[in-house]
Amino acid sequence: EYTHSICDKPDEALTIKNELDKLIERGHGNINVGFGGNPKDPTGTVVRGGPAFELLFNISVLLKEKKLTDKFKLTFFAPMEKPGARMGEKAYGKMGAFFKHYNVSTYFGKKIKMFTADSIVFEDDSVLESDLTLYISGGSGLDIITTSDLPVNETGFVEIDETCQVTDFETIYAIGDAAALKSYPWSAKQGHVAEIMADVAVSNFDNIQKGIETRISYWNKLHIICVMDSGDGAAIVMRGEKKEFILPLPIVGHWLKKAWGWYYKNSKMKRMFRIPGM
Known part of the structure; x- marks a missing residue:
């Protein structure tokens, strides 16, 4: 009740904007942005750190534009020792420079x-004062799944094999946020991964219907990729089995991310053509 999450229902984005506007009008305050995992998660794939970083850096840029940087304390918090490490060592190694x-x-x-209404209290009873707390918790399975007869892991996600077929259910497939991902260091629940899994599931089910024995796997298609918008630029972060990199894109990166959002929305709603592979 004392936090807001950019990964919650769409209306939360407007709530965050309104709360931020109130603080800016006041002219000073403590803003804390963070994310956490799910202690029961055996895969390490349910952490949603990217949106927290984007929110954090965009707020910083907004405060700078309002000439209020010295009036606010902006803090990033996380219960893990190395938040963001799943992006890869190269990307994580640059986070200190981003924070500075x-x-x-x-x-x-x-x-x-x-x-609490005005703070975050930690296990050692240390306290961060907070006028606005923006926190993204680790994911867990929906009640409709955990109360079904489908096999789920400790965090409530459906257990599947590499073809996206649900364990012990020959005619049921699970993808995206419903499914438990294969636990690789470069695995994460992202939108493009859900699309990969959908393609794999449909292809395999279609082959079954046609009596074709060939099956494809989503395991070898897993990778992390994101354009981390910072308000005044962005950074492309990529991590896969064989390589990882981070590419800063000052200024143009911000507009690239906005353009991608526009394209993704309109292509999905069939208002425009879709670029092959995108």
């Missing part, structure tokens, strides 16, 4: 005890 550039303090490695 955007005037962000950090608070890592302490489990969260509770959120």
Whole structure:
């Protein structure tokens, strides 16, 4: 009740904007942005850190534009020792420079005890004062799945094989946020991964219907890729089995991310053609 999440229902984005506008009108305050995992998660794939970083850096740029940087304390917090490490060592190694550039303090490695109306309390009873807390929790399966007779893992996601077929159910497939991903260091629940899994599932089911023995796997298609928007630019982050990189894109990266959002929305709603492979 004391936090807001950009990964919640769409209306939360407007709530965050309104709360931020109130603080800016006041002219000072403590803003804390963070994310956490799910302690029961055996795969490490349910952490949603990217949107938290984007929100954090965009708020910093907004405060700079309003000439209020010195009036606000902007802090990034996380219970793990190395938040963002799943992006790869190269990307994680540059995060310190990002935090410094955007005037962000950090608070890592302490489990969260509770959120209050004006603070975050950690397991050692240390406290971060907070006028606005933006927090993305680790994912877990929906009740409709966990109360069904489908096999689920400790976090409530459907157990599948590499063809996306549900364990012990020959005619049921699970993809995206419903499914438990294969646990690779470069695995994460992202939109493009859900699309990959959908393609794999449909192809395999179609082959079954046609009596074709060939099956394809989503395991060898897994990778992390994102354009991390920072408000005044962006960085392309990629990690796969054989390579990883981070490519900063000052200024143009921000507009690239906005253009991608426009294209993705309109192509999905069939308002325009879709670029092959995208």
